[in-house]
Amino acid sequence: MNDVAPLIEVEHLTMRFGGLLAVDDVSFTAKPSQITAIIGPNGAGKTTVFNCITGFYKPTIGRLTLRGDRDYLLERMLGHEIGRTARVARTFQNVRLFPGMTVLENLLVAQHNKLMHASGMSVFGLLGLQRYRTAETHAIEIARRWLERIGLVVDADRPAGELPYGAQRRLEIARAMCTEPRLLCLDEPAAGLNPRESAQLNALLVSIRDQDGVSVLLIEHDMSVVMRISDHVVVLDYGRKIAEGPPAEVQRDPAVIGAYLGTAEGEVPDA
Amino acid sequence: MGSRLPTMLKDAGLTTLVAATLGIFLVGFRTVDVGSRTGLGFDYQFFDLGVALVVIFFGRLGLSLAATGQRWPAIALGVVMIAIGASPLKLPSGFLHWFVVLGGLLLVIRAAWPWANQALVSAAHTPTGRLVDRIGSKWLGWLLLALAILLPFTPFADQKTMDLSVLILTYVMLGWGLNIVVGLAGLLDLGYVAFYAVGAYSYALLSTQQGLGFWAVLPLAGMLAASFGIVLGFPVLRLRGDYLAIVTLGFGEIIRLVILNWFDLTNGPAGIGSIPGPTLFGAVFAETAPAGQQTVAEMLGIPFNGIQRLIFLYYLILVLALITNLFTQRMRRLPVGRAWEALREDETACKALGINPTNTKLTAFAIGAMFAGFAGSFFAAKQRFISPESFTFIESAIILSIVVLGGMGSQIGVVLAAVLLIGTPEWFRDLGSYRMLAFGLAMVLIMVFRPRGLIAHREPSLRLHPVRRAGAP
Numbered sequence: 001m002n003d004v005a006p007l008i009e010v011e012h013l014t015m016r017f018g019g020l021l022a023v024d025d026v027s028f029t030a031k032p033s034q035i036t037a038i039i040g041p042n043g044a045g046k047t048t049v050f051n052c053i054t055g056f057y058k059p060t061i062g063r064l065t066l067r068g069d070r071d072y073l074l075e076r077m078l079g080h081e082i083g084r085t086a087r088v089a090r091t092f093q094n095v096r097l098f099p100g101m102t103v104l105e106n107l108l109v110a111q112h113n114k115l116m117h118a119s120g121m122s123v124f125g126l127l128g129l130q131r132y133r134t135a136e137t138h139a140i141e142i143a144r145r146w147l148e149r150i151g152l153v154v155d156a157d158r159p160a161g162e163l164p165y166g167a168q169r170r171l172e173i174a175r176a177m178c179t180e181p182r183l184l185c186l187d188e189p190a191a192g193l194n195p196r197e198s199a200q201l202n203a204l205l206v207s208i209r210d211q212d213g214v215s216v217l218l219i220e221h222d223m224s225v226v227m228r229i230s231d232h233v234v235v236l237d238y239g240r241k242i243a244e245g246p247p248a249e250v251q252r253d254p255a256v257i258g259a260y261l262g263t264a265e266g267e268v269p270d271a
Numbered sequence: 272m273g274s275r276l277p278t279m280l281k282d283a284g285l286t287t288l289v290a291a292t293l294g295i296f297l298v299g300f301r302t303v304d305v306g307s308r309t310g311l312g313f314d315y316q317f318f319d320l321g322v323a324l325v326v327i328f329f330g331r332l333g334l335s336l337a338a339t340g341q342r343w344p345a346i347a348l349g350v351v352m353i354a355i356g357a358s359p360l361k362l363p364s365g366f367l368h369w370f371v372v373l374g375g376l377l378l379v380i381r382a383a384w385p386w387a388n389q390a391l392v393s394a395a396h397t398p399t400g401r402l403v404d405r406i407g408s409k410w411l412g413w414l415l416l417a418l419a420i421l422l423p424f425t426p427f428a429d430q431k432t433m434d435l436s437v438l439i440l441t442y443v444m445l446g447w448g449l450n451i452v453v454g455l456a457g458l459l460d461l462g463y464v465a466f467y468a469v470g471a472y473s474y475a476l477l478s479t480q481q482g483l484g485f486w487a488v489l490p491l492a493g494m495l496a497a498s499f500g501i502v503l504g505f506p507v508l509r510l511r512g513d514y515l516a517i518v519t520l521g522f523g524e525i526i527r528l529v530i531l532n533w534f535d536l537t538n539g540p541a542g543i544g545s546i547p548g549p550t551l552f553g554a555v556f557a558e559t560a561p562a563g564q565q566t567v568a569e570m571l572g573i574p575f576n577g578i579q580r581l582i583f584l585y586y587l588i589l590v591l592a593l594i595t596n597l598f599t600q601r602m603r604r605l606p607v608g609r610a611w612e613a614l615r616e617d618e619t620a621c622k623a624l625g626i627n628p629t630n631t632k633l634t635a636f637a638i639g640a641m642f643a644g645f646a647g648s649f650f651a652a653k654q655r656f657i658s659p660e661s662f663t664f665i666e667s668a669i670i671l672s673i674v675v676l677g678g679m680g681s682q683i684g685v686v687l688a689a690v691l692l693i694g695t696p697e698w699f700r701d702l703g704s705y706r707m708l709a710f711g712l713a714m715v716l717i718m719v720f721r722p723r724g725l726i727a728h729r730e731p732s733l734r735l736h737p738v739r740r741a742g743a744p
Binding site: 054055056079080081082083084085089090092096097098099100101102104105108109110111112113115116119121122126136140143144147153154156157159175176179 | 601602607615616621622624625626634735736
């Protein structure tokens with residue numbers, strides 16, 4: 001496994017907000033078709049790393065390379081281009097669906113760029129050409145397959161905002177997957193889920209890795225999710241990487257235990 | 272009832288006190304020109320004020336009664352107020368009659384509303400109710416369309432009605448155009464009238480100076496307005512919400528001020544006159560044709576009548592408005608339309624899905640501007656005279672009110688709101704300067720009873736499961 005070229009390579013990532021050093025010289029890689037978890041106490045800089053990868057922040061220092069059909073330097077790309085050409089999809093810590101639109105529409109918006117191309121920047125679509133209608137049927141078919149996987153087929157025509165919280169979380173993941181990403185970044189997908197929903201989420205993420213072959217980058221507090229499904233764990237604390245490795249190994253690392261529980265002296269020993 | 276009554280009386284008394292404090296200066300005194308060297312003197316209207324305060328006291332009491340569920344006393348109070356207002360009893364001013372009647376009416380509506388609401392809800396659950404509902408949601412648009420097409424053939428179609436209908440349809444078209452920007456894409460545009468002005472001046476200038484006809488200029492005006500939309504939109508569409516509203520407001524004013532001050536091109540505040548009207552297959556609507564042209568009456572071999580022009584204008588704006596509507600409906604079902612709505616719902620999520628927010632907003636802005644340009648050309652051709660006064664901020668505000676009142680994004684809602692907003696001030700013309708009060712009251716009532724607009728229902732752009740028939744499980 002170790003000789004596989006990484007899908008995304010984060011090198012010396014540093015993010016500074018005025019006087020606050022949110023992320024300090026963090027480097028790690030994520031391999032294709034693996035689940036990589038980023039964990040750490042509150043305020044460790046996990047979401048900041050995510051926002052840098054997905055283009056919502058421009059890193060102060062550092063290089064983010066995504067290997068796809070070519071190498072994409074994410075730090076130089078605009079926010080929406082990262083989704084469109086580098087194919088990095090993400091979900092948000094607080095669910096961000098399109099609440100007034102139906103579940104199906106949410107999944108179709110995710111296929112916007114493909115459909116926009118098929119509709120010839122709306123011209124073919126306005127004329128009602130066969131080419132666009134075929135593309136639309138195809139897109140609906142993809143959406144239906146995802147709805148089957150997350151168990152929301154019957155709710156397809158309901159406004160997304162009316163769904164229960166757990167279903168909204170699943171829908172957000174399905175929506176991100178409808179963009180056909182190379183890398184799926186999930187920001188605390190298990191937050192607020194009950195144990196049963198959490199187990200369903202685990203199964204969904206494993207199937208995304210194994211069936212779809214998509215790499216998952218995951219921020220999570222729920223250790224039952226992290227330890228059970230991730231292949232690789234990166235631990236951040238105060239903006240720095242303090243440990244990295246397979247879950248079982250990280251779990252025993254004294255620096256990690258110290259960061260979560262505090263050490264006798266109240267200090268974190270060097271990793 | 273007894274235990275609550277003192278509280279209610281106290282509340283009504285307090286309201287009256289507030290009204291008295293405000294009213295004593297606004298209503299109680301009136302400065303009058305006494306003519307001699309003393310200049311201004313006071314005229315006292317304490318009796319008017321007194322009557323108004325009594326009405327306010329009982330009105331407030333009635334509202335409290337209605338709110339605590341004692342509907343009959345409230346309705347009785349309201350009926351008494353209406354009776355007093357409508358009776359030949361001599362109140363100090365005509366306005367006070369209206370004030371008393373409207374107050375009573377409001378009270379009765381408020382008191383009877385729970386019943387009406389209940390009745391409506393239970394009626395909607397009966398099979399006939401469901402049928403009516405289905406017809407309403409499915410066929411209301413077609414019914415309105417049939418009505419609109421047949422209107423000129425009905426006996427009501429006199430000069431005044433047709434004039435008003437043309438005006439309403441112009442606002443319907445503007446409302447539908449702005450609905451793309453505000454209702455679908457969620458961009459609060461307070462300067463929409465600027466594009467209307469661009470369209471109007473495009474036609475006015477190109478026809479009077481270059482001699483181009485209406486049909487040649489119409490697409491040009493639309494394109495010009497759309498390019499203005501793109502030019503203005505590009506720098507400002509990064510802004511969100513209130514900031515965007517303020518900047519668009521500013522742009523609206525800038526365009527008006529440029530028109531006002533660019534004397535060489537636009538003739539400034541004096542405006543542009545003798546703009547040719549639209550032609551029908553090259554024939555003009557006039558009693559005698561200019562050299563080398565034919566009048567429509569001659570072409571069709573019918574006697575000339577002034578209303579022919581008006582009926583033609585009516586159908587012209589009807590067709591233009593319908594084109595706007597069809598185009599919007601179609602766009603809503605395309606990826607770009609769904610992206611507009613998605614942007615309205617959550618711009619950050621759109622960015623994460625790889626949607627280019629700037630381009631998507633620009634298309635909405637440009638298409639909205641284009642329809643305003645068409646409507647502007649029509650306006651110039653209809654009025655035959657335009658000046659910057661027609662394109663003030665209040666126009667933007669009215670169009671925006673139509674969209675908001677109709678229910679953001681609802682096409683039928685825009686029609687109803689336009690009829691209400693443009694029609695009401697005309698129908699209440701008898702009220703004189705108080706008609707704006709009736710207009711305001713209508714708006715307040717709508718916002719109280721339908722806070723999300725007249726039609727708040729959103730029809731999905733597409734469905735996975737076909738809609739079940741009414742009555743089926």
